[in-house]
Amino acid sequence: MPSSLPDLVDSHCHLDFPDLVGEIPQIIARAAAAGVTRMVTICTRLKNEPKVRAIAEAYPEVFYAAGTHPMSAAEEPLASVEELVTLTRHPRMVGIGETGLDYHYTVDSKAIQQTSLRIHIEAAQETGLPLIIHARDADHDMEAILAEGMAKRPFTCVMHCFSSGPRLAEATLEMGFTLSISGIAAFPKSQDLRDIFAKAPLDRLILETDSPYLAPPPFRGKRNEPAYVAHTARALAPLFGLSLEAFAAQTTANFDRLFPRVRGAA
Template sequence: MLIDSHVNLHAPQFDSDRVEVIERARAAGIALMVNICDRVSNYPAVRAVAEAPDIWCTVGTHPHEAKENPQLTAHTLCDVARDPKVVGIGETGLDFHYDLSPRDVQAAVFRVHVEAARRTGLPLVVHTREADEVMGQILEEEYARGPFRMLMHCYTSGAELARRAAALGAWFSVSGIATFRTAEDVREVIREMPADRIIVETDCPYLAPVPHRGKRNEPAFLPKVLEKLAEMRGWSLEEAERRTEDAFFALFDRIPRP
């Protein structure tokens, strides 16, 4: 089973052909997709895409958007997460590359999401960019307060943060970046990730894998990511598919396994 663990199908890039994009995904063998919430205020649009029986969703606010609601509460997230179609909390985290929200606001809103993940038992979908030390510190501090499950989505950060997150039981997702010619540092980290906690994603419409790089990404391109993961880990394509499927359902356990 091919599963795209991170799509943004509610994004405006798909407004003209969303139905066709979803149909192409199914034709390419994508059996399940998780539509990721970029901000709580946009949840209705995110949830509308998840009306399809093979699409699920999350609730949360991306670090870029943290400034929109710095007073966000775990109660709000937990309330929305009562919807059985919600299978994760996030995408949330820290992005010190663009700094589109103040860093202290990003951190505070991130901790609110951690608390919601802890209360609901749903996995936390973590975005981290150029914030390795602070991210590691927050994850360890929060885990010490009470365990929670986490997914380091589209992981491109350093080996040390990967080790710290893995020690807390984190899952990791691999995206089209792994196929980029200049991304050998990312591939080195992927080779060391826990074999039973790796899943795949497109992060569409962003980060299209080779040979589609530069185009709008879509879930139908996911097989190229899986092929690269298999190559990097020395797995057959069938083994890579089985391993990532098992890891996905172990993490997103609100989704019934067919």
């Protein structure tokens, strides 16, 4: 990678989704051209794990995580701790999830979401791999369940695409967790969210796209892809008084610490 490029990682994307899966080689090439040389593609339904795993096996730049998305928890068979732990035997599976709570559209399934979340927490505790959390309109229950799990046995965790309130940010940072910055933070009206990140320890922040969703400006409203994490990094670096290169280096170091399997494969 030329030294003029930032050293970036996309910690959360969905390369198996229809919007992206047909052009993965081109997507990886565009990512590399922007300085994004590693990415984690996320399996949201365990029945799709073989397909997601195959992508990670085919491309050295790609790693994967697997779990049951909270919005799918009522539609999918409930995962077991043993099933999740078994999946982690694959060396390119680097995280548990995404899991979590989403009461925005699927509040009717909150009981099964909570059960699923607790199962994923236990799998993260058993394996030592980071938990990947999706949280929307469920801050109180999310804080309570994560704290309950930490009290039983510590685990590592990233709050994916963090866009919740300051209380959940403070609580999860106090637990030692990491906040992930998506393109939402680059939207003009996201000052409250940028204020939350500005108050967080710099060593607890990582970057993501959540591709194909949530493209940052100047691509907002269009399909997102891993290369665009560079636009989010460029927009957020001044918040910390850093150059793009320095902010990229810091967030990448944070990622490497949180996802040791990716670092070990480098």
